[in-house]
Amino acid sequence: MSYEPYDCIDVGSEFCPCHLAETGDCILCSQLAGKDFCDCCNFNGVCIYQEYVSNNFKAKEGRKYYHCKILEKNKLEDNVIILTVGASDKLVSELVYAGSYIFARRPDTETRFDTPISILDTDTRNNTITIAIEIKGTKTKALDLLKLGEELLVKGPFWNGxxxxxxxxxxxxxxxxxxxxxxxxxxxxxxxxxxxxxxxxxxxxxxxxxxxxxxxxxxxxxxxxxxxxxxxxxxxxxxxxxxxxxxxxxxxxxxxxxxxxxxxxxxxxxxxxxxxxxxxxxxxxxxxAKMCCGEGVCGCCTRINNDLKLRRLCKMQTEPKYVLEGRRIF
Structure with a gap:
């Protein structure tokens, strides 16, 4: 397989450096990946190591949970619902990009019920987020129990969808x-x-x-x-x-x-x-990718193909061929 140009979706954001830097698993920074020299694979104008030092050798604060009120709920078919929820202007503005997604759950459930869901639409004028949910398993069935006017617990923003x-x-x-x-x-x-x-x-x-x-x-x-x-x-x-x-x-x-x-x-x-x-x-x-935490920590999103390279797909931004080729998908 040819040389793979890749990036980290969070580099330069308020969430970088993340917890991967603390364990020597940074996707981009060579020094925060266990090496003794600077050899960034793809410099983005921000020195991740300098950000790590400036933050007292600690990871930046991660994503937060937001309590979002359900403004609309439409059940289109037996197993598809569309939810429109009100959110803060900051969160809505950060979810306008292609590939944006959130983790959502009922406020009365544990964090293990966090469900990754792609953004269908955002409305920055009215500060709303619209998502489509396919009811399949325990997590999504729990979300289907929510009613109009109740709250949806949303964690975000995430961008590598x-x-x-x-x-x-x-x-x-x-x-x-x-x-x-x-x-x-x-x-x-x-x-x-x-x-x-x-x-x-x-x-x-x-x-x-x-x-x-x-x-x-x-x-x-x-x-x-x-x-x-x-x-x-x-x-x-x-x-x-x-x-x-x-x-x-x-x-x-x-x-x-x-x-x-x-x-x-x-x-x-x-x-x-x-x-x-x-x-x-x-x-x-x-x-x-199967996502559980969205931060590259839990390992659910990791994938190793025939080239034996570990890819943390909740953060690693790359060409589809490097992910889809050399793996068993049936």
Missing amino acids: TLGLKNIYKVKNSICLIVARGIGQAPMIPVLKYLHANNNENIVVLDNSPYKNSFVSEYLEKYASKVIQCNTIENGRVTDEFNNILNDLISNNNISLVHCDAADVLNYELMKVVEDMDKNIKYSCCNN
Whole structure:
């Protein structure tokens, strides 16, 4: 595998240096990763070691919990709910970026009920956050018990919900292809809004499976120039229908970026198809790492591929291929 340019999503923020610096596991700083010399893999204009020294050789204070009142609750299907909650202007403004997510739980539950949930939308005028929750297990079933007017305990902001963010930030005045399946429609919206704000034409391929209908139609009307609905994947492979659509779109449009919000099996298969068709097209996708703390401490997000490199995916920002290639995803 080629050289991997990577970054830490928190570098230069109020949360850096984090607890990884205290244990010699910093993602970027060589001296805070156990080495005796300065050899930053990707200098961002901020010396993490100097920040650590200035903070009395301690980690900065981590994310805080916020009590957010539920302003709207809509149950779209048997296992999908949309919550809109009121939050502080600071928290809302920090969650406007593509890849933003939070940890949420009921105030009467323990921290082990913290659930990572992608941001669907933010409203900085009214200071609200909107999230879509797929009811699947104990944590999300506990959230479904919350009623209108009650409080949701929110921890944030977190930002590494998307891999390949640099590709999204760079594209302007171009044509972009966005693919989303199931609950992946939620993290697609901030990406769609950002690309639209940079004068990009957005073509969306939407797979509602396993739902009957889309829950983001109003956003697609605003930010997408074209929406194509189809079944994207079957038995772990891109369907012939979707493959033909991709061939047509890539052949007849000068597409600069393909972005996918789906399970890793589709993220990976789509990435391979796009590479085979045109290696100049940039690629990004949602980050489906299993997250528990969001700070790289618990180890749930760590992944080691064939290159034997440890990646803490709740913090490490990299190209999707370095995460998806060389691992078993079926």
